[in-house]
Amino acid sequence: MPESTFVQVASPTISPTLAHTLSTLPDKPGIYQYYDSSGRILYVGKAKILKNRIKSYFALTQTKQQNTPIPSPNCSPRIALMVRxxxxxxxxxxxxxxxxxxxENSFIKQLKPKYNVLLRDDKTYPYIAFDMGLDFPVPFITRQVKGGKTTRYFGPYPSGCRELVDSLLELFALVQRAPSCVAKGRACLFYQINRCKAPCEHKITKEAYKEIVDSAIGTLKSPNLLLKLLKQKMHTLAQNLxxxxxxxxRDRIKKLSHLQTLCVLxxxxxxxxxxxxxxxxxPPESNSVDSGDFIKAHEKSQGLLLWLFIREGKIVSYTHEIVRIQQSPNSGLEADSQxxxxxxxxLINRYTKPLPLIPESVIxxxxxxxxxEQLNSLHELLSRTQGRKIPLQSLSKGRHAKFLPIVRENAKLLLVQARQESAQDSRTLARLQELLGLETLPDTIEVFDTSHHGGENCxxxxxxYAQGKFAKERYRRYKLENRDEYGQMREMLxxxxxxxxxxxxxxxxxxDGGRAQIALAKAILESSGAHVDVIALAKEKRDAKAYRAKGKARDVIYTSTEVFRLESSDVRLQFLQKLRDSVHHYAISYHRRSKTSTLTQKNLLKEKGLSDGQIARALAFAGGFEALQDKSKQEILELIRQSKRP
Structure with a gap:
């Protein structure tokens, strides 16, 4: 954990303050942050010896008249621009x-510095596990180490993990609800429909059940066999109408088809x-592009990070992420330096937490x-978090080099496929960036809306929206305390x-709103230290009322400095309306469920003989329905009396 030592250096000019500061920097490990004159963070880095690393960015000779720092000759054009x-x-x-x-990794995620590369895929991937120490093991999903040495793990599965477990439970007569199902001691509906052999009533021996588990594990390790069994099941159901x-x-097969799409190594x-x-x-032959080629320039500044997970000689799963490569003025891409x-x-995103199934090495x-220095730090990190040394080896040379052409070809195909899927929206985003003067092309967009009824159930x-599609796994719902819409937006942001x-x-x-909402968001972002472009979309008003004619409304686009009124047929406006309408539907749906739940809870309290006023006071004092549901009417009335006492 960080020590309490904290050094802050102010440097509007290079001399003499910055020179003095550079000479007094710590000679210990740590992180450093560079800021520009407006207070925006430019870069976050880490160093074994801070003093040496920070000095390496600057030229040794500086003049008193120099108003900007002089970058070291060893800096790349992109970093030289940053240093100035x-x-x-x-x-x-x-x-x-x-x-x-x-x-360093935590700060990069949180602050999104201008000159750092940001990988957004930092999730821990799930595994499928069987506790073979149990008499009747059943598959379960976990993201961390669970159980003892008798637990067997399979994966990781970046997608389709739930579908895999559901398939195993439906294709094989495994215990369906562990551990409570066996503990009940009597057969349930799953036995009657031949989905379980009822070990709870001793209708199957441990040895016979183990054979079923072994068959399920064998199928899990063979995606082709699993998909074949699922297709047979689908055709049988279709034939039976x-x-x-x-x-x-059919949908499950589509979700799991990725398990066999990569070339076999x-x-x-x-x-x-x-x-x-x-x-x-x-790299492009020329870096000069006009506005009509804006999207082409954007595509050429993209790369693809591919993860392959090999277990027992087979590719069990893979995942990939589109990564934006930064460019330097007049120098094109600087992918190699990044x-x-x-x-x-x-590697930090993947191995910071202990893994259920540790690879023998990372290629x-x-x-x-x-x-x-980076290799030493990574070896130390992996050894500490995984409990043993994990060798880091190269794919470009040595015994793994024979796999490089196949891995490269698959990565290339995945990047081409991702571009094709998002081509139309990418062009729209590029045109929006030009129109609205956004600092970066918005590959990832978060859209917000609130919903309430008369100040209730807020x-x-x-x-x-990320990389050309709605990222539903990243959607979020918020229960809000504020009763006015402005306060609700402030609370949510x-x-x-x-x-x-x-x-x-x-x-x-x-x-959803206008300049007031933008100002609110800007203030919140400034206090967080992160830089995010902000725009707002306000509904077109006709006769002082929102005009909601779908496909014809000329909603107004706001930035912090300008207002844009596009034709209703403009694809840029339609794209933003699509996002706004999606979040509106999402918030409304949550509000309706919340309202239904509240009505149900109030009805349950009314059945105890309480009035509406008594229910409102009791809920306000107890903090929620959960604290009242098991109490009697007299106990609730006593709580109300306590709330009235001074």
Whole structure:
């Protein structure tokens, strides 16, 4: 954990203050933060020795008349541009390099510095596990180590984990509800429909049940066999005219089809390792593009980070993320200089927490892009978090080099596919960036709306649009205390900003409202230290009322400085309306469920003989229905009397 040592350096000019500060920097491990003159964070880095690392950015000779820092000749054009903007430096000292690595990654996620590469996929992936120490094991999903040495783990599964478990439970006569099902001691409906062999009534022996478990595990380890069984089940249901049930299997097959889409690697048996590879498209022949080629320039500044998870010689799953590569003026892409950052951040995101199933090694696309200091820090981190040493090896040379062409080809295909799926919206986003003067192309957009009825059941909703599609796993609902819409928006945005350390800030916030909402959001973002573009979309007013004619409304787009009134046929306006309408539906749906739940709870309290006034006072005093549901009428009345006492 960080020590209490904290150094802050103010530097509007290079001399003599900055020179003096550079000479008094700590000679300990830690992180450093560069800020520009407006207070925006430019870069977060970590160092084994802060003094040496920070000095390496600056030229040794500076003049008293120099008004901006002079970058070191060793800096790349992108970093040189950053150094000239540095106006303030802050450092935090920590105990070790691995602590610095973790803290650096946390700050990058939370603050989204201008010159850092940001990987947004920092989720822990789920595993499927069987506790073989039980008499009648059943598959369960976990993201962490559970049970003892008798637990077997399979995965990780970045997607489709729930569908896999459901498939195993439906295809094999396993215990369906562990552990309560066995503990009840009597057969249930699953036995009657032949989905369970009723070990609770001793209708199957442990040895016979183990054979079923072994068959389920064998199928789990063979995606082709699993999909074959699911297709057979789907066709059987369809032939029996059970089309709705067949549709469930059709959707499940589609969700799990990715398990067999990658080219098969010819691996030796019983090897288990992870491959992380960053694919960079060929650089453009020319970096000069006009506005009509804006989207092409954006596509060429994208790369794809591919994870392959190999267990027992087979690819059990994979995942990928589109990563934006930063550019330098007149110098094109600088992907090579950012590879070290990309791989370092990817490894931290993946291995900071203990894994249920630890790979024998991690194979990196090009390990030469990592400095010896980075490698030492990563080895220390992996050893500390996973409980043993995990070798970091190179995919570009040595015994794993034969897999490089196949891994590269699959990464290329996935990037092309992702671009094709989001091509139309990407063009729209590029045109919106030009129109609204957004600092970055909004690959990730968070959209907010609130809903209430007469100040009751106040809720809010946030939807996320990322990399060309709605990211429903990142949607969030909020129960709100404020009764007015402005206060509700402030409460919701504040809570979202406070979670930036867990879920990185987006590129853009889209709000339902006007300039007042934008000013509110800007103030919240400024206090958080994160930079996010903010726009608002206000409904068109006709006769002082919101005009809701779908497809014809000319809603108004606000930025902090300008107002845009586009034609209703403009695809840029229609895109924003699509996002706004989606979050509105999401918030309204949550409000209706909340209202229904509240009415149900009040009815249950009314059945106890309480009046509406008594219910309102009791709920306000107790803090919620949960505290009252098991109490009698007399106990609730006593609570009300207590609330009246001075």
């Amino acid at each position: 903007q540095i106006a303030r430096i802050e450092t935090i000292v920590v105990e070790s390099e691995s602590d610095a690595l973790i803290l 059970q089309f709705e049930e067949a549709g469930v299997y 010819d691996l030796a048996k019983n090897v288990s390792f992870d491959i992380v590879y960053f694919y960079i498209p060929e 590879l070290g950052e990309i791989y370092t951040q990817a 990196i696309g090009d390990i030469s892009c990592l400095s010896q 809720v809010g909703g946030m939807i996320v 504040t809570r979202r900003a406070l979670s930036f350390d867990k879920e990185s800030p987006p590129d853009l916030w889209l709000l």
